Amino acid sequence: MADDSQTDGILAKPLQPGAFRICTTCRAWFALKLVAQRDDECQGSITSYRCKKCGASFDFADHHPPAAI
DSSP states (O other), X not given: OOXXXXXXXXXXXXXXXXXXXXXXXXXXXXXXXXXXXXXXTTTEEEEEEEETTTOOEEEEESSOOTTOO
């Protein structure tokens, strides 16, 4: 049975960096480098990436927060 907490929003699961790890700021391919990973009570595991080219930081969560659209 599917977990309802991940299917309430528009997207079934939050966006992830993907196989090509494209930076959304400078659009460079294979630019996102893993910086840290931590656990969060509401969103599960949160993974932080930083772009090797422009230095922008991004956080990706396993789950949407409660009551998210």
